[in-house]
Amino acid sequence: MKTVSFRNRDMYWDIAADIHFPPNFDDKRKYPAVITAHPIGSCKEQAAGNVYGKALAEAGFVVIAFDRSTQGSSGGEARYIEDPALAVEDFRHVVDYAVTLPYVDADRIGVVGICGAGGYAINATMTERRIKALASVTGVNYGRLFREGFSGFDPIGQMEAMGQQRTAEARGEAPKVDVFVPLSMDAAKAAGVTDIDVLGATDYYRNRCVNDNAGTRALFSHSPSAIGWDAFHLAETLLTTPMIVIFGDQPGGFGAYRDGMEIYGRAASKDKEMVVVPGASHYELYDQPEPVRQALEKMIPFFKKHLGASTSVQTATH
Template identity: 75%
Template sequence: METVKIKTQYWDMAANIYHPPGFNAQKQYPAIISAHPIGSCKEQTAGNVYGEALAEAGFVVIAFDRSTQGQSGGEPRYIEDPALAVEDFSRVTDYLVTLPYVDADRIGVLGICGGGGYAINATMIERRIKALVSITGVNYGRLCREGFSGFDPIGQMERVAAQRTAEARGEALQVDLFVPPSMEVATEAGITDIDVLGATDYYRNRCINDNAGTRALFSRRAGSAVWDAFHLSETLLTAPMMVVVGDKPGGFGAYRDGLEIYARAAAEVKELVVVEGFSHYDLYDQPEPVGQALAKLIPFFQENL
């Protein structure tokens, strides 16, 4: 694995590049951009699970930290702004096409959770991306208008506006945790949703990493509430696409979102993979569901890149 910095006009982005076995810099390889979940970082499932597996299958894989998150630059920290997040895919693509060992005509993208929603939207905009895989992808805009706002998007946007004014006047930033700090806290709070519990177990127990923020700056959330990952997908989402979801739905809505984008996408080549008996966070790192996903998505990328 190689750690690199991607220079932008604003700040540097941090990324890890995974090379195939027997890598030869004099050859050219298909490349895949691997996008981490919301609240996550490049070292977690985007890199250490899907990145490593795809590299082993013969691809150059780049897993990156989104701007303001992980080891990437950008201030203030922990902005979860879809417009900024989607632009990062083009920045990573710009970097890939400068590498002599990357075939610029064979670049694909894989995104997990909110990274999957961002990857879907980025694929509509960034025509250099030739194939797309969404792993338990979530439309973050829809989630912000619904569960993350308590189903009161207007009320939340008013609170966001008030908080941004307060911060502009020098008051402290409000940074909200996406998941409880421990499973014990989640249990004491009476949380039963399979996705919240799965997130807590993953980030607090199964794959702890200091670069994973698991939080977002509240005063920058308004942009998420007006954004839709799937807007114009009937017209613009034409790249070959695979959507992978578990069949045990939870509060973050990946199952529902996966079926929706599969139905709406204009792509002539598209496949829906439902991994039976598993939920959203099982597809992050659990061997059986991840193995089922890889058994589908590796041949998909091989055929379409």
């Protein structure tokens, strides 16, 4: 693995990424590449890198696991902005970087998005035609989630409050930062949390895979654009890329089950697969061996079918 950074060409900061290489990597060969995107509140070192990125690299792909702008080790101010438009553009910048690598075949690039990044990856793939294959793992339409549970089913009231907070910050008051995840399982239980997804998030981020780069937070005043965004807008027309959507059959408050069903039905792609992992909840698909095994059992053949295997440089240029 190699850690790199490269310029976000439309902004003024760098994007950080880990490149995972296949076994017996030869930089004189051309490899298919998969870009992996971390969940909301996460970072490249977690599920996108240490689970799916590692497995896809072992299967023969060059994998680029990146931190979104304003998050993890990537640049951008203010920190922890969860802006879907910015997140979608990040995919384009990572593709821009990938096509400059001499060992990446620019015509064989795929993406994996996990949780909210599943929605971002779906949206990015509609208009970024250099992406040739798409996988969503327990993907969530962040806009839909924010209009519902994240706003207490009062999106207008939330946007009014966000506007007031932004005015206060413009006048010099301290920023308000929303923390997505309780600080401990005890804190979650004390607060009366019963939702399987919130409990799963708490266990994952506070116990199973602790990482200082995982912010698990968002700047409240910069969130109105998320409320007005829809990951699936125009999917019936523009989402023609081969796609696999993977989610568990244990629905929780974040809505990956319903979103997975919806995008599978709406996508215009003639080559699409839906994998419902029995007995799995949202966060079990991040790192638990059996759900992850079942996800990869379908994902790896999907990418091999649509992106192929490595070739020699000589073969690739003829």
